Amino acid sequence: MVLIQVCWLQLRPESELHRFWAVAKQSTARRTATMEHNPSDRIAVQAADGNVLLRLAGYAKTNPVVENSLGYFYFQTSYALYPRRLYAGPANQVINDGRDIMRIEFSPGPQWLQEHDVRSVLIFGNDTAGEETPRWESLRPRDGQAGMQTKKSGGN
């Protein structure tokens, strides 16, 4: 009876099985298209060899509504970029969620960026340009370093 009941649970339209089945039924092309629109994967392709700095703009600096999406974006992009790094704070600052990123307000100077091989900036939140976010900005390549393979995977 219990077995029949758990099977029945999987037959309901809102069951995990139904949800999964709907995903599995999607065509490969559609799934690929969805993945290509995943901002983190796109960023991983755009970032090429260098590390990336995450900079908050406009509402994202203070609005608690974006804490969750900011945290998710940071975690997912960090995963997609590795072994390159997405810096949202120095190595001695704890980041457990989006709120921590907002609190840190990380804005390193040119020397820090150079030491950490940061070659591009991701802007999260609306900025003066008013473009969609996350917005991508490449830093000017330094002499002799453009396209250099980085082995740095973290640290101070």
Added chain:
Amino acid sequence: MTLLTCCLYLLLIALVGYTVVSVIHPSSRLTIVQLTGLGPAIGAGTMGLLLFWVSLIGFAPSRNVLATIAVLTLAGLLVMKKQNRLARINILATDWEKGDGWTVAPLFITLAGLVMIGVVALSSPLAEWDAFAIWGFKAKVLTHEALHSTPACFHDLSLSYSHLDYPLMVPFLTAGAYAAMGTIDDQTGKLVSVFLDVLLVPMVYLGLRWKLRRLPAACLSAILAMLPVMFRYAGVGCADLPLAMFYAGSIFYVAKWIDRQQWPDLILAILFSAFAAFTKNEGAVLALINGMVILGFGFGGGRRRAWIGAAAFFTGLLAMDAAWFIWSRSLPRTHEDYGSKLLSLAVVTQLPRFKEIIPAMLVQMTEVQDWGLLWIMGGMLALFGWRALARPYVLALWILLGLHLMSYALAYSVTPWDLAVLMPMTMDRLLLHAVPAVIFLAGWHWAELGTDHRHVGNFCTGTL
């Protein structure tokens, strides 16, 4: 091509497991379920620990490392074959009994559920929050860098969200798959997650068949395979189901050791407890509880062998996980740091939070949308089969389950997170770890109800 190499890697894991089983039980007879469940489960744990130890020496998982493991395994198998010590395959451990024909139905349901889990998991890359932020991220780190000189990532607090101090069984097994494939393909790599997660079902079936006939054991296993929480968490790339799988093996063999006092059971209890401790921090607590129960029942029996068993358990556990405990000691703890909090006096001041935690746990257990009637059925079977409580191994399992749930309630009581937010998010996942104990208890109490009882004294306790 990546799928093929990933499958070869899983085959190597199964082969390693078969070798270890043959070493523990020379010249024994393995049933199909042991071959496809117990062997790969031991193989997975062994492979995870091996890759960790090799990484500590300075070699990140690579095809060369895997090839070396394969060569050593094959050499071991050849030597054992020469000495006639290899475990043999025995399709059925016991004769087909009356009514066993109906077993086909729950078996079909189980296989359908597991296939569905596999198909769905492999149709998308890592998408679950914890899967990429914690386990997937570490798998990438371990693929790129050996632990000989600790990768900077493990001391970078801006990656604290990835829980820097979490054990590395699942990341190492995933890194092994990436090494075998020669590329980081997290969609194909999810095959490792599916492999580890679905192993829970044969491991549970194995424990049930110890005392139960085929049909009821298959029905209880099918219930597990079709649980909504199983569909929710299987194949997503997290470590909860692998922990439940290793934990299932550990408590089954702890119960067998308490019942029969045979060394191979103790060795398997040590192995599975060590694997669980290297899978999640909760696993270390559960391994400790396993040892305490072995010690407690040793006291009760007053038998010298049981005392020695408890000492052997803790020595074996420490020996296998010592490298992890030492290496991870210097890692930064997150603000959660349950280990330190549970060992401090703070735990006493937080006890009033139990008023909120215990009712929430009870409500979750009766959540039909998540568990069906599993927990309620477990309670009912325990009630009707109450005579099983006279058996030490059943009593031991009740104590294991009680301490298990108590440790989780204590962890909730010291959490820095808001309980109202944390519990709805994590409760089903944590209770999933306890499901093997609940199903074993349901089955072993069921066995006391009448004709469904069986007792097999030799190694062949599982069968199709």
